[in-house]
Amino acid sequence: xxxxxxxxxxxxxxxxxxxxxxxxxxxxxxxxxxxxxxxxxxxxxxxxxxxxxxxxxxxxxxxxxxxxxxxxxxxxxxxxxxxxxxxxxxxxxxxxxxxxxxxxxxxxxxxxxxxxxxxxxxxxxxxxxxxxxxxxxxxxxxxxxxxxxxxxxxxx
Amino acid sequence: xxxxxxxxxxxxxxxxxxxxxxxxxxxxxxxxxxxxxxxxxxxxxxxxxxxxxxxxxxxxxxxxxxxxxxxxxxxxxxxxxxxxxxxxxxxxxxxxxxxxxxxxxxxxxxxxxxxxxxxxxxxxxxxxxxxxxxxxxxxxxxxxxxxxxxxxxxxxxxxxxxxxxxxxxxxxxxxxxxxxxxxxxxxxxxxxxxxxxxxxxxxxxxxxxxxxxxxxxxxxxxxxxxxxxxxxxxxxxxxxxxxxxxxxxxxxxxxxxxxxxxxxxxxxxxxxxxxxxxxxxxxxxxxxxxxxxxxxxxxxxxxxxxxxxxxxxxxxxxxxxxxxxxxxxxxxxxxxxxxxxxxxxxxxxxxxxxxxxxxxxxxxxxxxxxx
Numbered sequence: 001x002x003x004x005x006x007x008x009x010x011x012x013x014x015x016x017x018x019x020x021x022x023x024x025x026x027x028x029x030x031x032x033x034x035x036x037x038x039x040x041x042x043x044x045x046x047x048x049x050x051x052x053x054x055x056x057x058x059x060x061x062x063x064x065x066x067x068x069x070x071x072x073x074x075x076x077x078x079x080x081x082x083x084x085x086x087x088x089x090x091x092x093x094x095x096x097x098x099x100x101x102x103x104x105x106x107x108x109x110x111x112x113x114x115x116x117x118x119x120x121x122x123x124x125x126x127x128x129x130x131x132x133x134x135x136x137x138x139x140x141x142x143x144x145x146x147x148x149x150x151x152x153x154x155x156x
Numbered sequence: 157x158x159x160x161x162x163x164x165x166x167x168x169x170x171x172x173x174x175x176x177x178x179x180x181x182x183x184x185x186x187x188x189x190x191x192x193x194x195x196x197x198x199x200x201x202x203x204x205x206x207x208x209x210x211x212x213x214x215x216x217x218x219x220x221x222x223x224x225x226x227x228x229x230x231x232x233x234x235x236x237x238x239x240x241x242x243x244x245x246x247x248x249x250x251x252x253x254x255x256x257x258x259x260x261x262x263x264x265x266x267x268x269x270x271x272x273x274x275x276x277x278x279x280x281x282x283x284x285x286x287x288x289x290x291x292x293x294x295x296x297x298x299x300x301x302x303x304x305x306x307x308x309x310x311x312x313x314x315x316x317x318x319x320x321x322x323x324x325x326x327x328x329x330x331x332x333x334x335x336x337x338x339x340x341x342x343x344x345x346x347x348x349x350x351x352x353x354x355x356x357x358x359x360x361x362x363x364x365x366x367x368x369x370x371x372x373x374x375x376x377x378x379x380x381x382x383x384x385x386x387x388x389x390x391x392x393x394x395x396x397x398x399x400x401x402x403x404x405x406x407x408x409x410x411x412x413x414x415x416x417x418x419x420x421x422x423x424x425x426x427x428x429x430x431x432x433x434x435x436x437x438x439x440x441x442x443x444x445x446x447x448x449x450x451x452x453x454x455x456x457x458x459x460x461x462x463x464x465x466x467x468x469x470x471x472x473x474x475x476x477x478x479x480x481x482x483x484x485x486x487x488x489x490x491x492x493x494x495x496x497x498x499x500x501x502x503x504x505x506x507x508x509x510x511x512x513x514x515x516x517x518x519x520x521x522x523x524x525x526x527x
Contacts, residue, residue, distance in 0.1 A: 024401070057406070060249050064311075073404065140304055
């Protein structure tokens with residue numbers, strides 16, 4: 001039983017990591033558009049008001065050695081509680097308080113079995129597809145500039 | 157010494173209004189939007205974000221607009237803004253081997269796993285002015301290859317490392333690295349402290365230092381082992397979750413400089429490393445950083461400090477353009493009291509010497525006029 005629970009927690013963790021990542025990387029305009037289409041009107045309270053701050057990005061010497069501080073990135077975070085008691089949070093790059101709050105609400109709803117599938121299928125999945133398309137397009141344009149250099153024989 | 161002055165309020169206000177008008181320019185010309193700056197002056201933003209050491213494209217665009225395109229001023233503005241924000245924590249160190257590559261080249265190996273990807277680059281342009289841009293010509297869409305770039309793009313230095321041909325990178329450790337935004341730099345500075353300083357250091361300063369090593373002032377024989385640019389997710393572990401989540405994506409440029417050998421009776425000859433890393437697409441900056449990083453490693457590699465680029469106190473104390481431009485430009489502010497005291501001193505000295513006025517060396521212009 002304990003093992004089954006652990007397994008379930010792991011799965012939830014992996015899923016939650018994945019949707020929090022997709023929400024953080026998607027533009028607010030797209031999240032908002034998909035959200036509006038769902039026409040849901042959940043009620044929530046703020047546990048943590050949206051707050052703008054920074055995180056320090058670290059690199060490693062030579063790419064794989066000692067960590068060093070590269071510089072900071074702006075980040076906005078928020079935490080909410082739905083009427084059903086489920087809490088959600090968000091950490092989103094940039095300074096959009098609106099996105100941070102909406103993402104926290106979505107995180108809470110995705111943890112609520114009654115709303116999970118609806119949000120996941122109609123919001124997370126299309127956002128994920130858009131992100132993957134963009135990434136593939138960027139990569140294919142880069143791949144089109146792949147080069148083969150030839151060395152020339154010099155002198156005699 | 158600078159002694160504060162009072163007054164001038166209305167002149168200062170008027171001067172700022174005049175600046176605002178100059179910034180706007182001719183009102184018959186459309187005003188620049190932040191969107192336009194973000195999209196069409198992206199390399200300006202990349203430099204501003206790197207040297208302000210704050211990644212935020214929108215704010216960097218605002219800083220560029222506000223500073224009328226003066227990038228050092230824009231860096232100052234963004235650096236000042238970052239002091240107003242709280243820090244939520246530190247990311248998991250980025251793993252550049254996982255980068256979504258948009259550009260990746262090596263000047264040391266022509267065939268390497270994953271291949272060479274030129275990406276968007278000025279390198280092979282002819283540097284001829286393109287007048288079609290002046291005519292607002294439409295740009296054709298860039299073509300896509302059938303497939304994406306190879307997922308497996310090992311770092312060139314890791315390949316050399318597998319053969320033992322390059323020195324091992326310093327081992328990972330759990331110590332929090334030095335942070336110069338929290339404590340002041342002390343000498344000798346360790347490599348993480350030096351790299352943080354160089355990463356936010358002035359591109360022009362680092363470029364000149366790197367160039368000086370190539371011309372013989374602390375030569376270290378660099379090769380651009382690899383330059384890569386692309387996007388990386390940043391991961392953060394919020395206390396309330398206890399596991400890491402991706403919180404966004406940033407553009408990063410990395411340069412691995414491979415330098416001439418170092419060996420001893422115990423260790424056979426190996427290449428040595430210099431490392432450059434920067435926010436945004438900043439190739440010249442990361443290359444210069446890699447060369448200067450290598451030059452500064454004199455203690456680790458048992459070298460004598462013979463040139464400016466190898467002197468860490470000289471380099472690290474003068475790399476920040478916010479500090480440098482502040483200290484140089486403060487000379488413009490009123491120094492009247494200060495200068496008065498200098499005047500009194502110099503007059504007194506001359507009085508004591510009882511100088512015969514006919515013996516004063518004449519300015520060159522006067523000499524020319526009499527001759």
